[in-house]
Every structure is written in C-alpha cells, then in structure tokens.
Amino acid sequence: MDATLIASIIGATLVAGTPLIIVALGELVTERSGVLNLGAEGTMAMGALSAFIVNQAIGSAPLAVAAGMAAGVAMSLVFGYLTLTMLANQVASGLALSIFGIGLSAFIGKPYESAAMPMVAPIRIPVLADIPLVGPALFNQQSLVYVSWALVAAVAWFLYRSRAGLVLRAVGESPASAQAVGYAVIPIRYLAVAFGGAMAGVGGAFLSIYYTPLWSQGMVAGRGWIALALVVFATWRPIRVVLGAYLFGGVMISQLFVQGLGLKLEVPAQFLSALPYVATIAVLVLISRNAAAVRLHSPVSLGLPFRADA
Amino acid sequence: MPHQPTRHAFARLATAFAATLGMTATAHSADPLKVCFLYSNPIGESGWTYQHELARKELVAAMGDKIITKYVENIAEGPDAERVIRNFVQEGCKLVFTPSFGFMEPTLKVARSAPNVIFMNGSGYKTAANVGVYNARYYEGRYIEGVIAGSMSKSGVVGYVGAFPIPEVLQGLNAFTLGLRSVKPQGQVKLIWVNSWYDPGKERDAANALLKLGADTLAYHTSGVAIVNTGEEKGAYTLGYYSDMSTFGPKTNLSSVMQTWGPYYIKVVEDVLAGRWKSDNVLGGLKEGMIHMAPLNQAVPAEVKTRVAALERDIASGKLQVFAGPVVDHEGKERVAAGQVMPGADLDRMNYLVKGVDGMLPKGP
Numbered sequence: 314m315d316a317t318l319i320a321s322i323i324g325a326t327l328v329a330g331t332p333l334i335i336v337a338l339g340e341l342v343t344e345r346s347g348v349l350n351l352g353a354e355g356t357m358a359m360g361a362l363s364a365f366i367v368n369q370a371i372g373s374a375p376l377a378v379a380a381g382m383a384a385g386v387a388m389s390l391v392f393g394y395l396t397l398t399m400l401a402n403q404v405a406s407g408l409a410l411s412i413f414g415i416g417l418s419a420f421i422g423k424p425y426e427s428a429a430m431p432m433v434a435p436i437r438i439p440v441l442a443d444i445p446l447v448g449p450a451l452f453n454q455q456s457l458v459y460v461s462w463a464l465v466a467a468v469a470w471f472l473y474r475s476r477a478g479l480v481l482r483a484v485g486e487s488p489a490s491a492q493a494v495g496y497a498v499i500p501i502r503y504l505a506v507a508f509g510g511a512m513a514g515v516g517g518a519f520l521s522i523y524y525t526p527l528w529s530q531g532m533v534a535g536r537g538w539i540a541l542a543l544v545v546f547a548t549w550r551p552i553r554v555v556l557g558a559y560l561f562g563g564v565m566i567s568q569l570f571v572q573g574l575g576l577k578l579e580v581p582a583q584f585l586s587a588l589p590y591v592a593t594i595a596v597l598v599l600i601s602r603n604a605a606a607v608r609l610h611s612p613v614s615l616g617l618p619f620r621a622d623a
Numbered sequence: 624m625p626h627q628p629t630r631h632a633f634a635r636l637a638t639a640f641a642a643t644l645g646m647t648a649t650a651h652s653a654d655p656l657k658v659c660f661l662y663s664n665p666i667g668e669s670g671w672t673y674q675h676e677l678a679r680k681e682l683v684a685a686m687g688d689k690i691i692t693k694y695v696e697n698i699a700e701g702p703d704a705e706r707v708i709r710n711f712v713q714e715g716c717k718l719v720f721t722p723s724f725g726f727m728e729p730t731l732k733v734a735r736s737a738p739n740v741i742f743m744n745g746s747g748y749k750t751a752a753n754v755g756v757y758n759a760r761y762y763e764g765r766y767i768e769g770v771i772a773g774s775m776s777k778s779g780v781v782g783y784v785g786a787f788p789i790p791e792v793l794q795g796l797n798a799f800t801l802g803l804r805s806v807k808p809q810g811q812v813k814l815i816w817v818n819s820w821y822d823p824g825k826e827r828d829a830a831n832a833l834l835k836l837g838a839d840t841l842a843y844h845t846s847g848v849a850i851v852n853t854g855e856e857k858g859a860y861t862l863g864y865y866s867d868m869s870t871f872g873p874k875t876n877l878s879s880v881m882q883t884w885g886p887y888y889i890k891v892v893e894d895v896l897a898g899r900w901k902s903d904n905v906l907g908g909l910k911e912g913m914i915h916m917a918p919l920n921q922a923v924p925a926e927v928k929t930r931v932a933a934l935e936r937d938i939a940s941g942k943l944q945v946f947a948g949p950v951v952d953h954e955g956k957e958r959v960a961a962g963q964v965m966p967g968a969d970l971d972r973m974n975y976l977v978k979g980v981d982g983m984l985p986k987g988p
Binding site: 318321325329419426427428429431432443520524525526527529530531532533534536565567568569572573574575578579580582583585586 | 643665668669699782813814815816817818819821823824825826827828829831832833835836844847849852856870969971981982983
C-alpha cells in the first residue's frame, strides 16, 4: 500500500467516525446525569432531515447544522417531559422516541426523498495540511470534524475539571443527595437531555450535509444505535468514546479497501463487514475489563426515575 | 397442477366473474376490478418500489374506470405482510400484486384461504392455482451496461458495489463483467460488498475507495443514489440500476437498467378481466419489455449508442445469449463450455464470480 492510500483511509476514517463521536458525547453527558435516552437514532433522523431542508432552502451549511441541532433539542425535550416531568419509563420512552423520529422524518421528508445537494468543500488548515502523509488526511477536512475534536476536549474538561461537571456527575450518582445539598436535579437533567438531543441533531446534520449530501429515509442506518453502544462500551469516558468511534470507522473503511484491493483472503466478505463491530467491542471491553473502574465510572442512578418532591 | 380441484373451482369462478363483467355496461362500470399492491419499502424517488409504483400509475392510466387500485407501502416482510394482504382480501381486492421475494410465503398463506382472489408475487418462485409469480432477466441489461462501461472507461477498471452475494446480484455482476470484457478483454471489475441494501454513507465510502484504487467508472447493486452522487461529484462515470438515475448524475450517469413493469401489469389485468388468467411462472426481459435501458447520456458517442441499440435487439431476439460459453470463473474453472448456454437452473443458483472480477469469493452453497 502506498502512502496516498493510507492517507485516504485515515481521511475517510475521520469522516466515518465523526457523527459517532458527536452523538456519543451528547449521550454520554445525558447518561452522566442519570438519564438513559435511547432515542438517538430517531433524533439523528430528524436532525438530518431538518438540516437538509434548511440547506436546500437557503444553502447555508452552518445554519443547516443549527436547524439539525434545534430539531434534536425539540425531540429530546419531548423525551425529557415524558421521563423527567411525567416520570415515564426511560427505556420505553427512548425506544418510542427512536421509532417516532424515524417515522416522522420519513413522513415529513417525502417531498425531499433522494434529493441531493452539492458536496460542501472541506476546510484546509494552512501549514498543518502540508505535513507529508497525515497532513492532508487530518487537516483538510469538513468543519464538523474539527468541531468534534473541540467537543471532545470541552466535554472532558467539563466533566472532570469544572464545578458544573461535578454537579452533573453528582446528580447522576445520587440525585437525592444532590437535591439535599441544594441542586435542582430535574432542571439539571433537562439541560443534560437537551445537550444530548442537540448533539444527536448535529450528528444527523453531519450525515445529510457533509457525509452524503442528500435526504433519504433510513439514511442514519443504525449509527444512532452504534453511538449508544459506544457510550456503554467506553464506560462513560469521553476519550474512550473517541477511540471506539475511530476504531469502528477505521476498521470499516479499511475492510472496504481490503475488498477493493482484491486481496485473496480466505474469509467471506460478511466477516469483514462484521469486523468493525467485533473489533470495537473487543477492544473497548478489553481496556474496560477492570470491574471496579467500570463501577467507578458508570452513573449509579442511570435510568432510574427521580421525583423531586419525594 | 391442472388436476387440483381448487383449480377447477377457480376456473368456474373466473368464468362467472367474466360473465358478470360482460353482462351489461352499467354492471361493468359499477363493479370495477379492485387491484391492490403491497410494497416492502417506501416509494421514494427511485428504486425497486418506485418502479412498481410507476407501473401502477401506468395501469390506472391505461385501464381507466375498469379498475380501482390501492397500495400500501413500507410493509415488513413477514407477519405484517400477511396481515395487510388479508386486509386486502377483506376489502374486496380481486387481484393482489406482492412484488417482493419476502412476500412469497405470506402471499401463499393468504391465497389458500381466498381462492377467488388472484395473487401475483414478484421475484418469488412458488405458484398455486390462484398465485402466479413473475420476475425479470435483469442481467440482460447488466451486460449492456458492461459494454457501455467498457466503451467509456479509460483504464478499463470499473468499481462495483454489491449488497449481498445472492444469485440475482451475482448474475448482474457477472453479466456486467462479461459485457465489459467483450469490449476490453483485459478489463477488471473491482468489487466491494457493503452487506446492506441501503446505507448511503457506506455506499459512498465504498465508491470513494474504489475510485481511489484506480476505478474510473462505477456500477452498483444497492440503493445507489449516494454512488451516483459521488460519481457526479468526482467526475467518474456511473451506471445505474432499478430506475433512470440520470437526475442524480446528469453529467456522469451513462445509463441505467430500468425495471418497467407497466406493460406486464396491464396484460395481467386484461387477462383477469377477460377470464383467461392462468397461474404461471413468468420470466421476462428486454424482449417482453420488463426491463429497459434508460436513455444514454450525451457523453456517450454515436457509435456506442448504435452498438447498444444493436445489443438490445440481439438480446431481445435471442441472437445474443449473455451467459453463452465459454464462461470461466475467477478461479479458472470452466462453468459453461464453448458453444453451450447456461441453463436456467444454473443461473438461479449462481454462486461464483466470473473471470475479470477482482473481488472476494462469496462463501456458501
């Protein structure tokens, strides 16, 4: 394999991993507050559709992403109302939200079905993009790829270095104690849920604006579920989410290249297609095999309803 | 099959039905034939279901008030399908089209309890007295696509994105490769399986990988919109499938194999109305008009256009057989000897790649 081939594999890996990182980080923050929102797949679909509609109407990618984000927040607030205010079951509500989002986006999106927009040109970072081999792969990317890197740093800093992050984690560990010392558990959880929804919306927008600039029903194709799984297998730690997302994207892209190279491997193509899932789970489970550390990092009250007046 | 008692009962019913229709003009217009369609996917703007929906509209335009139609889209293959087909029967549908392989068993199941309703299952293979099946020789169009690709590609290396290594996909891929190598004997098809009928992101990644690995023309057997888009963006020629994909790649989409069921559906309805419908296993192609080549792109020179027209004629007339020997698989084993033509049963269980495909072996029986 020559150098340009490796560079294009790296470049494509970053693109494939980006929506997973954005959505998984949003969900990670939501889950750290003790709320399990399984609605990512449907929220992404709504985000993708809203972004596409705005992009087609006014041709502005940033505004399109903002529209995707708004749609994601709206979806998550429906979930928040059901689970935080009405104390509905989080698992059932999240699954319902996914099915609802997939169906609603298909319904609203009918006039836009299979419509396509021109590809957004990548942003080239001067100097850095001139580094041989990795330069063009890492620093000639879509804007949201860079944004996802900033997001990782921001979420990691927020969770472990900021007071607000400490409060959020306290709410996720023991909402009763957090409330006893004066923190408003339900509003904090609403914020965390809204952030998760916003990121799922942005992840969806990435698909319909930057990845494949088109709207088509079912285009999320399971990426929401993969992002949810990444959070668990990464044991609620942001850096491991990134590792998992790039590992998944990397193995997925590499197996396409391996097939295209026509290497005579004695394995079926289906095995190669399953490889990204297997490899990601295996690696994340291996690095997270310390049971005590997993317990330390998993939010204790995850999925449990909390009544502020109880 | 002619000795099954239900068959006779059905023939009587059909005759009675035709007689009723023929009685008076008022009875005829007051009692149109209700024709119902079950679709496995959303209709969308291109693809398998879209083509069946186009055919339904053609049918409505052709038959006027002799029929009323109804369709239900996006129904999962399985128990859901059976429920919807049963509803069709209860609502008075007399002719039900179920164009999907996965609808075969549910269709047969409902058909057993509704002997006076006629069912037509697309791409299945099991028939019954009141269940007919139909399918097309899509590979005829694939061969022509291969010839177009061979005529237009500079490098002779063509990328092909496949969904799953099932016989229908392999027939298309192999026919494409044979067509390509009839023009460029050293032509290569680079193959990537994405293991999904529908994942625009993955299809796009696969298309990009193929272009990076030296392909200058792309073909596919997936939903494909993302691949045609990628071709248009990168300036690589594409060959489409299911529908005319030129709107998605006005500059680069050279042609597509289009599935055109309209004329066949009109014939079926006419047969049913005339009381001469018989259960059958129908296989059509270019000759029967079940598939067509979409209009060729402006980029295609006149001599290639002439050649394509000649191929369409020769395949339709049977003069040119796509899987005529010698056919050699990619491990060098001869599958069809020179002077022979591959029998239909061998086509139905095709499980190898022909020589010229640079890709992974599908495993299995």
